[in-house]
Amino acid sequence: MAEPVRISVDGMGGDYAPHNIVSGVVQAVSEFDVRVLLVGIESRLKAELDKHQVPPNKIEVIDAPEVVAMDEQVTSAFRKKKNSSMRIAIDLASRGDAGGIVSAGNTGAMYAMVKFNIGSLPGVDRLPLAALFPHPMGRTIVLDVGANVDCKPQHLLEFALMGAVYAEEILNIQTPKVGLLSIGEEEAKGNDLTKEAFQLLKCSDINFIGNVDGHDVFKGRADVVVTDGFVGNVALKVSESLVETIFHLLQPELENSMATMLTKHFDYSEYGGAPLLGARVPSFICHGRSSSKAIKNAIRVAVEFCRHNVNERIRGKLVRQ
Secondary structure, eight states: OOOOEEEEEETTOSTTTTHHHHHHHHHHHHHSSEEEEEEEOHHHHHHHHTTSOOOTTSEEEEEOOBOOOTTOOHHHHHHHOTTBHHHHHHHHHHTTSOSEEEEOSOHHHHHHHIIIIIOBOTTOOSOOBEEEEEETTEEEEEEOSSSOSSOOHHHHHHHHHHHHHHHHHHSOOSSOEEEEEOSSSSTTOSOHHHHHHHHHHHTSSSEEEEEEOGGGGGGTSOSEEEOOHHHHHHHHHHHHHHHHHHHHHHGGGOOHHHHHHHHHHHOGGGTOOEEBTTBSSOEEEOOTTOOHHHHHHHHHHHHHHHHTTHHHHHHHHHHTO
């Protein structure tokens, strides 16, 4: 029988840490075959753990006296907070004590620390943040949704290759369809970045279906949609805001079954964290407002990522290009 996967978790990251983080960790170790290295201010973490029935030998608390604030400058967090819960959790993964890392903390700081302390797989220049968008038949992976504002065509090719592997291994989609987000389906549409990326994608061995419009994302025309982090982040936040607005406008008239359906398909906590694809150790960033359910599911996906050897698949895909 395989040994449980070990995941390091930033216990102090997020708007509702450590309460929601600890609760999510307890749920995860109770439901999944995983061991968690829970990093943070020891006294606060243990006080939260005392509120739960904790399975024995499933959670190890590791003290970290500093916390990276959600609004802290990335350079300050990276250079000065070497004893922060985020940094120590990342260092545990970097030296092999954990197979993956989960944090709901400062996204920019998390990206910088993963990039420079853990590093990327061979052939990966940028680490895209991948998010799941629902559609009538399942989920579409959109990347990048904010980690890399300025991209080159080669970066979009890397994103496409990594997103395709993620779709195959985690969403169980055989030969996923990959689309390039643009302002029209025609090959000539778009800016210089999308036009040049189109040619690279067309010559690759992925199942590239061409350009896709913004309205195609929620129709499921592509299983993987590739874009730069600027456009992707705008699309993500507009989508989140629209769903929240619709829900609040219609909530008084919604039946319980309809409200449950909307929550199931659009609630980010159902999917947990978004992976920074291409990191040498699987790394997941959760929403700052993550509930305990979101943390639990982020740990679940991190375990699946490790069990499916997604990084090895990505490495092999990049080598063949």
